[in-house]
Structures are given as C-alpha cells and as structure tokens.
Amino acid sequence: MALFQALIELADDHLVLGHRLSEWCGHAPMLEEDLALSNFALDVIGTARSLYAHAAEVEGKGRSEDDLAYLRSEREYLNCLLVERPNGDFAHTMLRQFYFAGFMEPFWQAVLSSNDKVIAGIAGKAVKEMGYHIRHAAEWIVRLGGGTEESGTRMRAAVYDLHPYWEEMFAPSECDVLPDRAALRPAWDVSVKAVFEVAGLDWPEPVYGQVGGRVGEHSEVLGRMLSDMQYLQRVHPGATW
C-alpha cells in the first residue's frame, strides 16, 4: 500500500491547495489575477482528480475519486501542512504557490520517466503547468518584495509565517515508485534563493519545522476547510447535478 499512500499524499496536496486557491475566486484584487488564481485552482484540482482516480484503481476496493475527496475525514487527509495554510493576503498566497510549484516542477520532471505509465502521463501535463505557476508566483514575489514599503513588509511577513512549513515537503516517503523527495531539496533551495535575491528578501534563520500532515495531524484550519468543501456530499450523500 506504499504506492496508494504516496498517491493519496500527492492528491491531497493538490486538492487542498486547489480548494484554497478557489477561495480567491471573485475576491482577487483585479480580474486578471482572479482568472489566474482560478486557473491555478483548475490545474491542481485536475491533477488531484487524476491522482485520486489512479489511487482508487491501485487500492482496488471500488472507491471512486469522489469518495476519496469527499468522504475522508481530516485525520485521513495526508497533505503537507503548507498547502492548508489560509490564503492570507496576496503575498502569502503567492509565496505558498511558489514554494509548492517550485517543489512539484522538479518532482514531476523526475516522474516523467516512471515505469508507471499513468503517473508518467499525469506528470506530462503537470510539469508544464507547474512551470507556469512558478513563473507567475515568482513575478509577484519580486514585485511585492521590491515594491512599496507596505508590499515589502507584507512579503517579509509571508516569508516569516510560512517558514516553518516548507521543510515537510521534503520528508522522505516509503514509496520507491515516486522520486525521493529529499533529493529535490538542493535544487529548490537554489531556485527559491535566486528569486529572493531579486526580490530583496532575506532567507530567514532556520526554525523548528512543523510536520504532521503526512500522518493526518493537521492544524485546525484544515477541518474548517473540509467542512466547507465536503458539506454537500456529507449532507446529501451521492448527490449529483
């Protein structure tokens, strides 16, 4: 079941982040960013769907992608804590996106040559989409970090707030079908620090990294998010429209 669990971890990362991004829909400061964030949400939710469908097949217990998304409780969700962090302001949302996409792009790159054809196919799409996300989010980090005093203050606050959460992404997995996550760390460091330098941001001192997401121990914000996301299927099981 190592593969099933690894697929669920990945799928949960994408669905939770996708739901967070979708919370911006209709609330972004301008139309093009509203579209951008909704597009980001579509990308990662689409990837989540493919991953859940594959996980359900690997599990072979007749569960569907919807069962996995809507009928698991908070403690059964295995996403990393970073993706469940609340949207906060634009600086927080874009930094969270940048950290995640900066991790996923090389991850998918390494999956492209996987013997598992389904996961390689998912990677083929996702790797390109993550490239877009990195570019867009990095532009915002530079713009905000080196912008006005206000935007710089907010960007630095986002760096400080999210600092305990990125390390968990690199925690090793027991599944040997997927790439070694810890091995992606040096490349991630280089690309993040390069953008920070252009944005005039300092890399903070190491802090104690928050972990727990991979064993279902989440911050309270995830429960609230799921109660919103799963409400319909919980109240009207099997509802379709």
Added chain:
Amino acid sequence: MADKAWTVAAAVPDPEVPCVTVADLGILREVVMDGDVVVAKLTPTYSGCPAVQFIEDAVAEALRGAGYEARIEQVMSPAWTTDWITDAGREKLRAYGIAPPTKASNSKRALFGKTVVACPRCGSEVTEKLSEFGSTPCKAHYRCKDCLEPFDYFKCI
C-alpha cells in the same frame, strides 16, 4: 467501421472554441473497435480543463446518434501538447480571432522564453501580453499595439 466512426467523432466541435473540432485540436487520439463497440480515445488538454467531461459526452452522443454503440476512454500518456493541433486547426483558430500556439512546445524556451505572438486580425507582431491567463485555462490574453485589438492566444504547452 472504425474509419467511419472516426469521421463522426472527429467532427465534434470543441465547446469552448467551436471553430475547431476535437480532431483539429489533436485531442481525439484514436477510434478503435472493441467487438461491436466503438472506443473513442480522448486526451485532456489541461489537467483541470472543465470541458473534458463535456467533450467526452459530446463525442459519445455523436457516435450513438450515428447508430454506434460507443465507449470513451481517457488517455493520459503521452501528454497532449499544442504541437498536436493540426495545421488546419491553427488556420481555423487564426480566422476565429485566436492566435494559434507557436510550435515546438516541448522546449523550455517556448515556455519560459519570449515568444512572438502575431495578431490574428492584422498580422502585426507588435503585440503585448496583458495577462498570462485568459478566458479559458488554455489561453492567455494579448493586445495588438498596431490595430489595438485585444485577442486570445492559445498558450503553447
């Protein structure tokens, strides 16, 4: 029989960009027979393309309307790229007012470098990107600096 069924499936228009068909876009990968059942193999453009389900239903409906028993299969690998849009499809996009994607999408340069996007109306190459994200997930938003018309650019992936 598969050839005839292909013709039926291939004629289904894209719901978001009705000027092109699923065959023009290269998302109809294959039509094969499984006994008496026509199996149409489709691939999504973007992971989260909201039109995927709609397109699958439309192709199945078209095949059934033509008297076939039909089934749809989703193919993820190899991943679709804009290079699969046919030349005829590109021309139709241009005529419809959407700048077609530049070729050679597989290179990183196409994704991260500066690409020249010609205005689909006047052909001018003096254009500017207004937004990386346009009216659908597969498009970006541009403006022509010569004829001043805004237009959609089919992103190159």
